[in-house]
Amino acid sequence: MKEELLDVLDENGIKTGEILSRKEIHKKGLWHRIIVVAIINENNEILIQQRADDKDKNPGMWDISVTGHLSAGQDSLMAATREISEEVSVSLGYSVNVKDFRFMFSYRKEEKVNENHYDRQFYDFFILRQSGLSAENIKFQTSEVQAIKFITISELNEMREKNLLVTRDECYDALAEYLFRL
Numbered sequence: 558m559k560e561e562l563l564d565v566l567d568e569n570g571i572k573t574g575e576i577l578s579r580k581e582i583h584k585k586g587l588w589h590r591i592i593v594v595a596i597i598n599e600n601n602e603i604l605i606q607q608r609a610d611d612k613d614k615n616p617g618m619w620d621i622s623v624t625g626h627l628s629a630g631q632d633s634l635m636a637a638t639r640e641i642s643e644e645v646s647v648s649l650g651y652s653v654n655v656k657d658f659r660f661m662f663s664y665r666k667e668e669k670v671n672e673n674h675y676d677r678q679f680y681d682f683f684i685l686r687q688s689g690l691s692a693e694n695i696k697f698q699t700s701e702v703q704a705i706k707f708i709t710i711s712e713l714n715e716m717r718e719k720n721l722l723v724t725r726d727e728c729y730d731a732l733a734e735y736l737f738r739l
Contacts, residue, residue, distance in 0.1 A: 586675030596622035599688040602707035620723040633681040
């Protein structure tokens with residue numbers, strides 16, 4: 558499998574013109590961009606996924622609906638639609654349109670995962686509201702995800718308290734505020 562190439566960013570999130578492999582970027586601790594998408598159904602439930610046990614970061618943890626790196630040359634919306642089609646697909650001919658995404662905000666975070674993996678990432682957070690979704694009609698990429706389910710914001714908060722979720726406090730707080738206003 559060919560390794561994904563990513564745009565290297567400076568500390569302000571601007572592309573430097575350098576393109577490196579994902580592995581090399583993490584090893585060197587270079588800045589790059591990630592998308593985070595919360596998918597919400599008509600019952601205001603949030604789709605969460607349980608990461609595969611063999612993932613190098615946060616194996617077996619529950620996470621927000623979809624996350625992923627921007628491939629070189631992609632913008633955040635392109636990456637969000639690609640990641641959804643790769644990680645989560647719905648039977649019944651489901652497709653996502655970029656106009657359906659609601660951009661919430663961007664933030665940056667640094668984290669040393671281990672000696673060979675240092676995250677220096679800009680995150681672009683989106684909400685995608687979709688009707689007619691249930692866990693039963695969603696197919697997921699088993700190499701990335703081992704389970705999915707829809708939960709309420711109260712259940713999300715309980716999972717946060719029990720440290721069952723990948724740490725994305727900025728996103729979870731914004732999601733709670735967004736759902737509270739509906």
